[in-house]
Amino acid sequence: MVFPSARTGPARKAETDAATMRAPIFFMFAPRVFDGRIYFTAGKNDDIQLKMCQLVFPFKHNDRDSQSRMRPSSIIRSDDLRNENRHRLLSTLRRTGPCSPARLKGITGLSAASISTLSSQMIDQGILVSSRSPASRDRTLRGRPRSQLSLNQSAGHVVTLTLTIDRVRVQLVNYAGSVCQMQQRSLDTRALSTQQLIREICQCVDTICQLQPDLKLHHIGVAFQGATEHASGCLLWSPIIRVQNVPLGKHLHARYGVTVSVNSDSRLISEALSRSHSQRLGNTFATVLYSHGVGLGLILNGQPFVGTRSSALELGHLRFEPDGALCRCGKRGCIEAYAAGYGIARNASGQNLQANPAGRVSASEMDALVADAQAGLPSALQAFRIAGTAVGEGLVTLFTLLDPMPVALVGLNDAAFDLMRHGMESVLDAHLRNGPAAAELLHYFNHEDPFLEQGLIDNCLSCVDQLLANHNTDISITG
Ligand SMILES: [Zn+2]
Secondary structure (H helix, E strand, O other): OEOOOOOOHHHHHHHHHHHHOOOOOOEEEEEEEEEOOEEEEEEEOOOOOOOEEEEEEEEOOHHHHHHHOOOOOOOEEHHHHHHHHHHOOOHHHHHHOOOOHHHHHHHHHHHHHHHHHHHHHHOOOOEEEEEEOOOOOOOOOOEEEEEEEOOOOHOOOOEEEEEEEEEEEEEEEEEEOOEEEEEEOOOOOOOOOHHHHHHHHHHHHHHHHOOOOOOEEEEEEEEEOOOEEEEOEEEEOOOOOOOOOOHHHHHHHHHOOEEEEEHHHHHHHHHHHHHHHHHHOOOOOEEEOOOOOEEEEEEEEEEEEOOEEEEEOOHOOOOOOOOOOOOOOOOOOOOHHHHHHHHHHHHHHHHOOOOOOOOOHHHHHHHHHHHHHHOHHHHHHHHHHHHHHHHHHHHHHHHHHHOOOOOEEEEEOHHHHHHHHHHHHHHHHOOOOOOHHHHHHHEEEOOHHHHHHHHHHHHHHHHHHHHOOOOOOOOOOOO
16 A cells, blocks of 8 residues: 655646556545545556545544544545536635636635646536636736636526515526526416416516527526425425415426426525625524515524425414414414514504404505504504514524524514514513623614525526536536
């Protein structure tokens, strides 16, 4: 067994090539650490073929216990490692925008030679483009423009569908993230059968695809205002549709022949906030979405939480008041029955709490409720206070299970949040006696649409990055 020294760059590559040519019995060299795992490159000539593999150990920096316990956990073929490194480059460029190879080396930890090889392959495949930026001259190159790598907008497209109450919004987005086409259609979502709903959505996809002459469709992503099954893309339940268990993901995949992702709006908004406001919210935080209902998204250690089967996290349907107000889910006393727009309107107008919940509360109706409360109308003030208290109780449950964390409150305007703030913070401060003040944990963001659209686009394009990271993917294939 031979253990060459852990050289890097061309010297190591030459050593690798030489070792390959001489076909040693077995060799293992060049330990590298990425993402808390340690990799060794190893090869073996068994008279049939030369096999290359990567041994992967669980390993954390500065963790002596982990080092002493580390055992090989898996074997990754060299193809897998190449695809993983391609994905590392694509996801980095997705995050940073156009980037020089030198900066990519610093961010990804890949060698300059690897970046050169992988980027050349992906330029040839039409996934990346290389350009020279006159604005960023490198002094070491005596004023010559420095080359930059970026995602090729012509590498393909994704279709994004945002399904909310009474509306479907569809966009065609290129691989670089620019919106090429956008359409919005009014849809009486609660009046549609399963077949009608699927047919309407397919018509939207057909129409927008026909508008794009050079279409190369790789993926369809759906944002849904309700519970979804993440493995199949099924729409499980939502107050915005009358039917349940709509097999939308399965149908779109069969019809268009591309991968499909279906996610709850709360999750996608959380993902967008995780990227755009990480300094403010950290890498573990909750998102409470006030929309047609009350949704919850969770980012834990930088990763979105999903349930064992569904999008889960039905904060709005935790019980707030036993045998209380009738919720749209059919149960009584849910948080949503007090905190969603229809709950606030019902409380403010003094309607029977057991009456069937109203439909959509429009923005202008919500503005009128806010104006009543700001004018001092007791019933309106009380309705907003109860809404804040109900959400505060839900967050107490969350904090009890997972510890206190920052919370992004999304979807209302500043005035509505101000009216709910006191009820919410009172409940939380009573719970957080020895912890941070509620005001330090709560972060308010106005209307949800920009976060939802960006979260959906980013989610879809990250799926395409995974697809194109496989070096065998033929990007000329259209859906
Ligand atoms: Zn409910």
